[in-house]
Amino acid sequence: MSIHTRVLLQHLTDLLHSTLHDHGLDTCMSQRATLLNCFRSLWILQHAAVPVLKRRSLPIESDAYYGIIQDELTYTHKGDAMKLSEEVTGYITEGKCSLGIELGSTRIKAILIGKDFSPIVDASYDWENSLVDGIWTYSMGEVWEGIAACYAQLKERVLQYSGVRLTSFSAIGFSAMMHGYLAFDAQQQQLVPFRTWRNNITGEASEKLTALFDYPVPQRWSISHLYQYILEDAPHAGRLDYLTTLSGYVHWRLTGEKVLGIGDASGMFPIDPKQQDFHEKMLGQFDSLVEDKGYSWKLREVLPKVLTAGKQAGVLTPAGALLLDPAGDLSAGVPLCPPEGDAGTDGSYQLGTQEDR
Numbered sequence: 001m002s003i004h005t006r007v008l009l010q011h012l013t014d015l016l017h018s019t020l021h022d023h024g025l026d027t028c029m030s031q032r033a034t035l036l037n038c039f040r041s042l043w044i045l046q047h048a049a050v051p052v053l054k055r056r057s058l059p060i061e062s063d064a065y066y067g068i069i070q071d072e073l074t075y076t077h078k079g080d081a082m083k084l085s086e087e088v089t090g091y092i093t094e095g096k097c098s099l100g101i102e103l104g105s106t107r108i109k110a111i112l113i114g115k116d117f118s119p120i121v122d123a124s125y126d127w128e129n130s131l132v133d134g135i136w137t138y139s140m141g142e143v144w145e146g147i148a149a150c151y152a153q154l155k156e157r158v159l160q161y162s163g164v165r166l167t168s169f170s171a172i173g174f175s176a177m178m179h180g181y182l183a184f185d186a187q188q189q190q191l192v193p194f195r196t197w198r199n200n201i202t203g204e205a206s207e208k209l210t211a212l213f214d215y216p217v218p219q220r221w222s223i224s225h226l227y228q229y230i231l232e233d234a235p236h237a238g239r240l241d242y243l244t245t246l247s248g249y250v251h252w253r254l255t256g257e258k259v260l261g262i263g264d265a266s267g268m269f270p271i272d273p274k275q276q277d278f279h280e281k282m283l284g285q286f287d288s289l290v291e292d293k294g295y296s297w298k299l300r301e302v303l304p305k306v307l308t309a310g311k312q313a314g315v316l317t318p319a320g321a322l323l324l325d326p327a328g329d330l331s332a333g334v335p336l337c338p339p340e341g342d343a344g345t346d347g348s349y350q351l352g353t354q355e356d357r
Contacts, residue, residue, distance in 0.1 A: 084120065084162040091115050092158060095168035099154075101147065103176035103246055104342060105129065105196070108150045112158060112166075121161060123153035129196055136198040140190060143250065148326055155329070168331045172316060174254075176247035178267040178341035179218075181225035184242045191236040194246070195225055197267075202228040212289060213282045215270055222268035223286070230290055238295050243268075243302050247339035252304075253323060255314030255336055260304035264341035269303065277306045307338035 084092070091097050091114055098113040108125040125146045129136045155166045181195040200219040205228035209217040217224055222243060230237050244252065245268060248260040260268070262276060272279040278300070286299050307313055316324070316334040324330055
């Protein structure tokens, strides 16, 4: 750990010690945002600095301490029951909270986020990929079952803690494991089983595309999977109408929009950092590479539109609301942000500064 990190940790620890022990929780409540930002910084840094923090009288070495502080600032305690504060309950009632859902490899997580960006209630659903015919995969039925179950748990917890039934949000965002291969035809039918990021079975395609683009293309990338199928003369390749990732698929079904956040997109095909879009020259190179196949599509046409953070990426449709909340309590019309990969943004999309690329 660097000396700068140690100094910062010591400063943050001293600040928390003073605030909590010398001024009490009433002061904490009045300085809620400042304290939480301070504690978040310390909580993140402490994973690399446990020995420093253990010397303090505060039990900051435990992740559970973060939960204790968060509870004190977000919840009120009435007898043995834990209830959300009136302020937070008001956010929920007015639909001013945001919803985030992440589909990881072993768990689907949901979190309700307050107006001040503080986590309020979370939920989770355990799942696991299956090895089917040599392919690591999840069925789309498992995807929607897991999302609905996770959301239902979140609804139940919010109702338990606040007495309010979730019906709307200020925004919704999805992230999911990156890379892989989800292909659909013009009738929106899935063409082949979902290939997850775990499937490193595209060595020939990866090697040839890396040489063609003069840029590293890993086996797990979506374009490697597509080209491997083409090299193997897979019948579905000619019927391809849309190729996306897991987060892009979920977003598409919820909104009808074929879009993808730039971080997740960078795990499908190389990104041009200046244009913040798929690399145009490389798209052309790929089209020329497979021209002799006579496909009706060009690569640009079957890939999602790339969006950067902060762009609105559509709204929740009535059909999408029922997928997320089969009970029917959730209202349509909630705006969604661009769907992203589980890394948020993948540094691999940076191509450097070579002007001839």
